[in-house]
Amino acid sequence: GAVVSQHPSWVICKSGTSVKIECRSLDFQATTMFWYRQFPKQSLMLMATSNEGSKATYEQGVEKDKFLINHASLTLSTLTVTSAHPEDSSFYICSARDLAGSAGRETQYFGPGTRLLVL
Amino acid sequence: GQNIDQPTEMTATEGAIVQINCTYQTSGFNGLFWYQQHAGEAPTFLSYNVLDGLEEKGRFSSFLSRSKGYSYLLLKELQMKDSASYLCAFMDSNYQLIWGAGTKLIIKP
Numbered sequence: 001g002a003v004v005s006q007h008p009s010w011v012i013c014k015s016g017t018s019v020k021i022e023c024r025s026l027d028f029q030a031t032t033m034f035w036y037r038q039f040p041k042q043s044l045m046l047m048a049t050s051n052e053g054s055k056a057t058y059e060q061g062v063e064k065d066k067f068l069i070n071h072a073s074l075t076l077s078t079l080t081v082t083s084a085h086p087e088d089s090s091f092y093i094c095s096a097r098d099l100a101g102s103a104g105r106e107t108q109y110f111g112p113g114t115r116l117l118v119l
Numbered sequence: 120g121q122n123i124d125q126p127t128e129m130t131a132t133e134g135a136i137v138q139i140n141c142t143y144q145t146s147g148f149n150g151l152f153w154y155q156q157h158a159g160e161a162p163t164f165l166s167y168n169v170l171d172g173l174e175e176k177g178r179f180s181s182f183l184s185r186s187k188g189y190s191y192l193l194l195k196e197l198q199m200k201d202s203a204s205y206l207c208a209f210m211d212s213n214y215q216l217i218w219g220a221g222t223k224l225i226i227k228p
Binding site: 032034042043044046049093097107108109110111112113 | 152154160161162163164167206214215216218219220221
C-alpha cells in the first residue's frame with residue numbers, strides 16, 4: 001500500500017527555536033497534503049491543507065506565520081514551527097491524498113507522526 | 120452544519136464480534152473513512168465507503184447508508200492487538216476529512 005514518511009519522528013528543542021518537519025509520499029504523487037495536530041487523548045485537529053505549487057490553506061485559529069507550510073514538490077511538504085513555545089508541544093501528523101488509491105478510490109494515508117517537545 | 124458522532128468507548132471479548140457505529144450530518148459528502156489508531160501512533164487506513172452497502176476486507180467490514188447518515192465498522196474474531204481507537208471521518212464537499220472523536224475499543228481475554 002501507499003506509504004507516507006515523516007522526519008523527524010521525535011524532536012526536543014528549546015523555546016524560541018524553529019523546527020522543520022518533513023512529510024513525504026514515497027510511492028505516489030500527492031498534490032494535496034494535510035497537516036494535523038493531536039493533543040493527548042484528543043482527536044486529530046486539521047491545521048492546514050497544503051497544495052503543491054500554491055499557498056497553504058489554514059484552518060481558523062491556526063497562525064500561518066507561526067506554522068509555515070511549503071509544498072514544493074508532488075512528494076514533499078514541510079511544516080516549520082517558528083519560535084516554538086512549550087504550548088506547541090504536540091503530536092504533528094501529516095497525511096497525503098492519493099487520488100488513485102487502492103481499488104481506484106481516493107484515500108488519505110498518514111505519516112507516522114512527529115512528537116515535538118518544546119522545553 | 121456538519122457533525123459526526125461515535126461512541127467514546129466499547130469493550131469486547133477476544134474472539135468475539137464488535138460493531139462500532141458512526142453517524143454523521145453534512146450537506147456535501149465524498150465518502151466515509153475508518154482508521155485505526157494505536158496509542159501513541161498515527162492513524163492507519165482501514166476502509167473507505169462512498170456507495171451504500173457493506174465492504175468486507177478480511178476480519179474487518181465497513182457499512183454505509185448515505186440516506187441515514189450512518190456507518191459501522193464490524194470487527195470479527197477479535198484479537199488483543201485490535202485494542203485501539205477507531206476513528207470515523209467523512210470527506211466533505213471541499214474534500215477535507217471531518218473527524219469523529221474516536222471510539223476506544225478495549226479487548227478483554
